[in-house]
Amino acid sequence: xxxxxxxxxxxxxxxxxxxxxxxxxxxxxxxxxxxxxxxxxxxxxxxxxxxxxxxxxxxxxxxxxxxxxxxxxxxxxxxxxxxxxxxxxxxxxxxxxxxxxxxxxxxxxxxxxxxxxxxxxxxxxxxxxxxxxxxxxxxxxxxxxxxxxxxxxxxxxxxxxxxxxxxxxxxxxxxxxxxxxxxxxxxxxxxxxxxxxxxxxxxxxxxxxxxxxxxxxxxxxxxxxxxxxxxxxxxxxxxxxxxxxxxxxxxxxxxxxxxxxxxxxxxxxxxxxxxxxxxxxxxxxxxxxxxxxxxxxxxxxxxxxxxxxxxxxxxxxxxxxxxxxxxxxxxxxxxxxxxxxxx
Ligand SMILES: [Zn+2]
Ligand SMILES: [Zn+2]
Numbered sequence: 485x486x487x488x489x490x491x492x493x494x495x496x497x498x499x500x501x502x503x504x505x506x507x508x509x510x511x512x513x514x515x516x517x518x519x520x521x522x523x524x525x526x527x528x529x530x531x532x533x534x535x536x537x538x539x540x541x542x543x544x545x546x547x548x549x550x551x552x553x554x555x556x557x558x559x560x561x562x563x564x565x566x567x568x569x570x571x572x573x574x575x576x577x578x579x580x581x582x583x584x585x586x587x588x589x590x591x592x593x594x595x596x597x598x599x600x601x602x603x604x605x606x607x608x609x610x611x612x613x614x615x616x617x618x619x620x621x622x623x624x625x626x627x628x629x630x631x632x633x634x635x636x637x638x639x640x641x642x643x644x645x646x647x648x649x650x651x652x653x654x655x656x657x658x659x660x661x662x663x664x665x666x667x668x669x670x671x672x673x674x675x676x677x678x679x680x681x682x683x684x685x686x687x688x689x690x691x692x693x694x695x696x697x698x699x700x701x702x703x704x705x706x707x708x709x710x711x712x713x714x715x716x717x718x719x720x721x722x723x724x725x726x727x728x729x730x731x732x733x734x735x736x737x738x739x740x741x742x743x744x745x746x747x748x749x750x751x752x753x754x755x756x757x758x759x760x761x762x763x764x765x766x767x768x769x770x771x772x773x774x775x776x777x778x779x780x781x782x783x784x785x786x787x788x789x790x791x792x793x794x795x796x797x798x799x800x801x802x803x804x805x806x807x808x809x810x811x812x813x814x815x816x817x818x819x820x821x822x823x824x825x826x827x
Contacts, residue, residue, distance in 0.1 A: 486827070488607035488808045491544040495532050499808060502546075505604075505612045508559030513615045515571065518627035520606040521550035522808075522815050522823040523635065524660065524728075525751075529601070530812050534753055539601060548607035548825075549575035549600030552621065552630035562615040570625070571618040572633045572785070573606070575599040576775055591775040607805060609827045619781050622789040628799065628824055629792045632665075635822075636784045636795070637776035639665030642749040643673060644780070645773040646722045650674030653716040657681055657736055658727035659688040659700075661798050661822045662749065666724050668695050668795065672787065675722070677715050681708060687800075691821050694797040712739045720744065724773075730754045737768060745769040798822045 487502045508514050526547050529536050539545065552572040555565050565571070577597045578590030585593050599605050599613055621630050639662055648654060654675040656667040659682035667680040680692050681701040689700040701711040712720060721744050723736035728750035736746050746768060763770070788795055800821040803811045811823035 485609040486805055487546045487604075488548070488805065489544050489546050490529055490539065493532065493537070493540050493543065495530070497530050497547065497809065497812065499806065502608070504610050508557055508612055510560045511562060511615055512559040512612050513555050513562055513565060513618060514557040514610050514612050515551075515553045515573065515606075515618070516556040516610055517548075517551050517553040517606045517608065517827045519552055519631040520548045520825050520827065521631050521635065522811055522825065523550055524662070525549075525601065527812065527816050531816065535751065542602050545602075546604040546606075546608050546611070547600050548605035548611075549598055550631055550634040551606030551611075552627045552633065553606075554627075555618070556610060559615070565615055565618060565620070570621040570627060570630070572621060572630045573599060573613055573617050574619060574637070574776070574778075574781060575601075575605070575617070575634065577603075577614055577617060588778050591777055607808065607825065607827070609805075619785070622785055625785065625789050626792065628802065628826070629788050629796050630785070631824060632795060632798060632822065633781065633784050633788060634776075635661050636665045636669070636787070637780040638662055638749075639669050640780040640784050641776040642666050642724050642726070642747050642773035643669045644777070645771050646670075646724055646745055646747045648673050648675050648722055651676055652721040653677055653679075653718065654722045654724065655679045655681065655712060655720045655736065655739060657723065657725045657732045658750065659685055659692055660726060663726035664688065664692055664695060664798055664821070665795075666726060666749070667692060667697050669787070670722075670724070671697065679712065679715050679720070681711065685818070687818070688821055691797055691800070695794045708735050709739055723747070724749060726750050728752055730756055737763070740768055743767040743769070745771060747771045747773050749773045799824050802826060
């Protein structure tokens with residue numbers, strides 16, 4: 485079968501013909517992948533930017549952690565799933581033994597591994613995963629839409645970390661797929677207004693408009709402070725950052741109200757220098773969000789089942805796995821929003 489692999493610690497990915505997975509072991513299943521998204525972290529692994537050295541001991545490795553498909557084969561002892569079941573996968577695999585894992589918080593396990601970054605993932609027709617990583621889909625949900633569940637759960641987690649109350653003014657910085665999802669989910673939670681800001685990014689801001697977001701700001705055309713005052717009429721209650729650009733943290737803090745919360749959800753390659761005295765006097769809360777949590781999955785799948793028309797706007801390209809590198813180049817050059825590969 486065809487698989488898209490990271491083979492060595494350098495720029496690039498390789499499409500290779502590999503043998504299908506061996507029979508699943510106890511507690512494992514084989515998933516036939518229907519659709520798998522290209523994520524920002526996949527692009528980083530492709531470009532081999534700093535921060536992905538942790539992958540080196542696991543190479544060669546099939547990437548892909550945003551996928552949905554059907555159960556193809558069950559390993560011994562697997563209950564609660566049947567061949568043919570439509571599923572998506574929470575790619576975070578915990579050790580199963582530590583206090584975090586036993587409390588249902590595998591995202592906090594210090595031994596956690598990510599399917600598609602530490603072990604073979606979904607850029608192939610078949611992938612072996614632990615059965616307890618699979619989440620059954622609502623009946624009738626399109627598998628290509630279901631592959632959006634992982635990035636949306638990352639967004640839902642960021643919204644949960646921000647603790648949004650109805651009527652809160654929320655600013656989301658960065659209109660990539662994660663930022664688009666965060667803004668849409670914040671709006672579902674009653675935030676009003678929700679402002680989504682990007683820089684010189686018509687393609688993705690227009691996508692936000694098609695998803696039903698009302699306040700899209702291009703910072704090439706309007707200063708952030710001016711846009712916030714024009715739309716909200718006051719500093720915002722919450723800022724969620726999904727850019728990975730350190731400047732956006734300072735920008736976000738500058739328009740956040742006293743005792744407001746700023747959630748950092750981007751991955752930053754530079755350190756943050758901050759006037760801590762000023763932050764303390766303004767009682768601004770700096771939090772971080774990464775990965776997702778168990779309760780996010782059923783909520784996001786419910787949104788996908790009911791609002792697939794809006795959320796599906798994020799998928800700008802459907803490509804066969806054989807055209808994966810073309811998809812990576814589109815995403816890398818910001819000419820795509822979400823590229824969906826179909827193995
Ligand atoms: Zn991802
Ligand atoms: Zn653990």
